[in-house]
Amino acid sequence: MTQLPLPPHSPTCMGCGPDNLAGLQLVVFRSGDEVYTDVTFDERHIGAPGLAHGGAVAAACDDLFGFGLWIARTPAVTRSLTVDYLAPVPLHRPLRISAHVREIDGRKLHLKATATADDGTALFTAHAVFIAVSIEHFAQHGAPGAVQDLLDRLTSALDHDGPDRPSPHPPDR
Numbered sequence: 499m500t501q502l503p504l505p506p507h508s509p510t511c512m513g514c515g516p517d518n519l520a521g522l523q524l525v526v527f528r529s530g531d532e533v534y535t536d537v538t539f540d541e542r543h544i545g546a547p548g549l550a551h552g553g554a555v556a557a558a559c560d561d562l563f564g565f566g567l568w569i570a571r572t573p574a575v576t577r578s579l580t581v582d583y584l585a586p587v588p589l590h591r592p593l594r595i596s597a598h599v600r601e602i603d604g605r606k607l608h609l610k611a612t613a614t615a616d617d618g619t620a621l622f623t624a625h626a627v628f629i630a631v632s633i634e635h636f637a638q639h640g641a642p643g644a645v646q647d648l649l650d651r652l653t654s655a656l657d658h659d660g661p662d663r664p665s666p667h668p669p670d671r
């Protein structure tokens with residue numbers, strides 16, 4: 499069976515919105531307790547000549563972590579994000595970023611990501627703390643009219659779980 503991507507945070511999300519031509523247009527899949535995306539940085543994401551900008555790398559991690567909510571089964575927002583840049587990230591080379599929820603502690607979701615180049619080189623790791631919020635967070639602080647759309651996305655994404663629904667507290671890794 500062909501695996502379907504998880505729904506984007508919004509159609510124009512800078513990380514995963516298919517309609518945002520200036521964005522990363524990440525396509526994110528879930529495999530068990532992990533979410534992952536294959537990304538190839540290009541001239542839109544350049545920092546030093548030939549290399550991806552560190553901020554573009556951080557944005558990709560942040561956005562992928564935003565898909566941890568399908569695993570934790572709650573909307574959540576970034577409180578802190580740390581990236582360890584292990585090696586320069588070349589443009590035009592596919593890499594895979596995988597993320598999982600390491601621990602859930604009350605409203606705090608501790609997440610970890612690792613990125614590997616197509617030749618197996620470890621490129622970067624990232625850690626984040628997301629804080630679980632209610633859907634009202636987005637109505638209060640964001641575009642109130644979009645909350646129904648967010649709710650629909652959340653419902654559709656949670657319906658994605660299928661038979662391999664994870665435990666609410668995945669083991670620490």
Ligand SMILES: CC(C)(COP(=O)(O)OP(=O)(O)OC[C@H]1O[C@@H](n2cnc3c(N)ncnc32)[C@H](O)[C@@H]1OP(=O)(O)O)[C@@H](O)C(=O)NCCC(=O)NCCS
Pocket residue numbers: 574575576577578604605606627629631
């Ligand atoms: C995240 C946010 C909702 C949290 O605000 P809040 O509800 O007032 O939460 P608090 O500051 O009380 O912190 C919540 C909990 O997280 C903990 N926490 C906060 N920052 C933390 C960090 N960096 N590491 C670990 N724990 C942290 C607090 O200690 C608290 O824990 P407790 O409930 O056990 O006491 C708010 O700061 C916010 O909206 N930030 C902007 C988020 C954002 O826009 N991110 C980018 C886009 S997704």
Ligand SMILES: CCCCCCCCCC(=O)O
Pocket residue numbers: 507560561564565567573574575576648651652
């Ligand atoms: C559908 C609910 C949206 C959850 C928010 C996702 C956060 C993405 C990363 C970010 O904006 O920094």
